[in-house]
Amino acid sequence: MTQVATTSQTLKPSAEGEGWKARPIKLKIFGNLIAEVVHKGICMYCGACIASCPIDILFHSENEEPVMRGTCAACQVCYYSCPRIELPVSEIERRVFGRERTTEETILGIHIGSYSVRAKDPDILKRAQDGGASSAVMLYALENKIIDYALVSGYTSREPWKPGPKIARTKQELVEHAGSMYTPGGQVGGTAEIAVPNRSVVDFQEERLAFVGLPCELQGFWRMNTHWIAAPKLGRNLVFTIGLFCSKVFDYQKMMVDYVQGTRGIDLRTVTKVNIKKNRLLVYTGDRLAIDEPVEAVANAAREECNICVDYSAELADISVGAIGSASGWSTVLARTPRGEDILNGAVEAGYVEMKKLDPLGKGIKFLETLCERKRLRDPSAYIRHATAFPRPEPKLVPLEVTTK
């Protein structure tokens, strides 16, 4: 008869026999990330590694790539937070949307509504890139206490038109950081301010946020928040995300400093808007259109990691926003989650935006689908997987055999 073991009884070794053993895998740390992602030209400077380092030794840099300042603790968190190491789309979709996309949703991703949206606030409209939907929806969420702050992108301290993560708590801050900058800012790195109290300007235990970013930044955000070895706590207080449509980004030094300032002689401090529309680069100083020429003028500044990107419409956001698909001065908005749809409807009812339904079979959405499809035809095998390559090990519970004499 089997009995409960007492200290005097001998416990036989388990069936495995040798107790706990480290898994025979090679440690993957920041150096591996540099070798396998940055040096291979596929790092899109999303900032997920920067945000996730638990001992806070990874930082943004002038070169638009993550840098280490300190001694690595070899915890592997940054490596497994990187969406370019691996992006298990189906797993992330199950987490964000509760299901995977259907065949009909292959091109645009999961979405439940498509709209043309325009902000009503004249200050937002004046500064915004398109219809100001992004800033107006965040303003609605702030003023109605749905969030405590929005993580947006604004100028870094010394360099005009160089983006970096910024926290907006007021209408003034949202308006100040409205508009698009066509260079990467490591947006996910901003969530580190939430996790690291001594760098923090927010109460990371309590405060609720909305996150705005490029499609690859959302990939970084969700990779970091869903992989079991990464940093899931950083998404804990997230209320919703806004993703921007994106065809590519440019190198800040080559585009803004060397070309706009150097070749064209425009002081970046006087630039009020940069836009890329219909393959033309448009740069405004005040109301003057200072540059209007084919975007090929800055072709050498295009970042190479974008060549393998397959996400145009920010498929992992609650609300995706872009220009393509709507009339000039309006934003095209895809509501992807019920939460995103509720927030949009709330913004309409409270008078922050006006909104028109877009015909899913109409010209605007068809054009958007064409651009999404062009990107989807690229080969993403360098990073996208549909199942994780490093699955959480199933715990093997082997019952101890207890014998009595």
Ligand SMILES: Cc1cc2nc3c(=O)[nH]c(=O)nc-3n(C[C@H](O)[C@H](O)[C@H](O)COP(=O)(O)OP(=O)(O)OC[C@H]3O[C@@H](n4cnc5c(N)ncnc54)[C@H](O)[C@@H]3O)c2cc1C
């Ligand atoms: C690099 C880039 C490429 C884009 N490519 C396309 C495209 O090909 N087709 C298309 O239809 N739309 C594209 N967009 C989106 C478009 O430019 C507008 O951002 C979008 O239509 C939202 O307009 P809005 O008036 O609603 O936003 P706004 O109310 O002006 O708000 C924009 C928000 O985006 C944030 N932001 C600005 N620059 C960045 C950045 N670099 N990284 C992260 N956040 C940022 C701002 O802080 C602000 O919160 C691109 C945007 C960027 C930044």
Ligand code: SF4
């Ligand atoms: S996490 Fe983002 S910033 Fe870091 S290496 Fe990967 S792609 Fe680059």
Ligand code: SF4
């Ligand atoms: S996250 Fe871990 S492995 Fe990466 S740099 Fe920080 S301590 Fe090193």
Ligand code: SF4
């Ligand atoms: S094209 Fe893709 S990788 Fe490049 S900035 Fe846009 S979302 Fe990121």
